[in-house]
Amino acid sequence: MLREKIIKAKGGLPWEFDPPVVRPPLLMLVAKAFLLLLMAAACGFLLFFPFSSSSHIHFQELTGLQGHRVAAFCAFTRSCSSEDNAMHQSTAHEGASNRTPPPQSVRHIVLQERPHEEKVEKEITQGVKASKAGPASSSAVPPLSIPGSTVQEARIALSTRACRSPAIDGYTKIDAACMKQSPTNQWFQAYYRAGGKQADLVVHYDQAASYDGIAVAWGLTNKKDTVEECAAHCLRHMPGDIPGPFQQMPCNVFVYCPLEECWEPDAWHATKGDCWLKFSEAPAKPEVNVRGDLSRAVKERHPEAPPRVQWVSGVLLPPGVELTNGTWSPRVNW
Structure with a gap:
């Protein structure tokens, strides 16, 4: 009765009664x-x-x-x-x-006794050991010293490339003035002035590899019986030994042919004993022409090429400076 009275008071019918508003619970919101x-x-x-x-x-x-x-x-x-x-x-x-050649196989020959250093892995190379001085103690071996610079300065200088690659335009536009003023050549000159000797440098070998650089001794006329003799010639070579625009350049790279013939993608015919002595910027990070097994692209361009590189290359570096994998030279696309 009360409901009907309320409906009639509103002037409506029973079925017009407004249902109550249902509000969603707070948890749902x-x-x-x-x-x-x-x-x-x-x-x-x-x-x-x-x-x-x-x-x-x-x-x-x-x-x-x-x-x-x-x-x-x-x-x-x-x-x-x-x-x-x-x-x-x-x-x-x-x-x-990451544009670096594949890891190299390296041997180190120290031509005179040097203090040994603790060997540690370094991320800038793959498969190559780098040297680092161990912790200081009363019985620790003193750190290596290099005439004219610290080991750290030598690492930077011998890994810095300031001039364009000599192989660009087929070696026809080499900037001799730039090479003379390059960090690498300036480091070598300071090393000699401070009493450093070429024969005290450490020889690093890279099997099945060809390194680029400016020739300071022509390989076709510089024959050696072994790669060790080729390295020894580089250790004897001094600036001023040759005429021409590169006479003030030291030898810090050598490339040797140990087989009856060694293939290369140019006009030269390399034979056993060819010993190329070269100057290269950044010898600790050398320009690599080819290394290891030849790629499919090289074989497609040169069907006569062997399956694997036939050259042996090497660099001369001061004690404490490590040889890295290097970078590809323009000749990788020849």
Whole structure:
């Protein structure tokens, strides 16, 4: 009766009675809000993550390039502290690219006794050991010293390339003035002035590899019976031994043919005993023409090529400076 009275008071019929409003519980509202936030976070991650990854890669490349330039400047002006040099060297390694030849097989020959150093793995090479001084103690071996520079300065100088590759345009546009002023040549000149001897450098061999450089002794007319004799000739060669625009360049790279014939993708016919003496910028990071098993691309361009490189190459470096895998030279595409 009360309900009918209320309906009649409103002037309506019983079936026109307004039902009560049903409100959703608070827990359901909170759950919907959380679900919306979760979906928004997922969309943001999918949009931002690829950009963040690519930006990080580009940043590494830029900082690596800048690190090499600043480190080279520090090495020769000597205006930076040792902490600065270490920081720039670390930055250069972080930004280094992966465009390196495959790992080399290296033998080290030390021509006179040197203090031994603790061997540690270094990330800039694959399959190559690098030297690092051990922790200081009363019985520790004193660190290596190099006439005219520290080991760290030598590492930077002998890994820095300031001039264009000599193989560009088929060796027809070599900048002799740039090579003379290059960090590598300047380091060698300072080494000699400080009393350093060519014969005290360490010989590093790379089996089945051909290194690039500027010839300071012509291999076709410089015959040796063994690769060790070829290395010994490089150890005897001094700036001024030859005429021409490269007479002030030291020998820091040698390339030897140990077989009856050694294939190469140019017009020369190399035979047993050919001993090329060369000057190369950045001998600790040499320009590699070919190494190991020849690639399919090389075999397609040169069907007559053997399956594996026939040359033996090597470099001369001061004690404490390691030979890395190097970089490909323009001749890799010949």
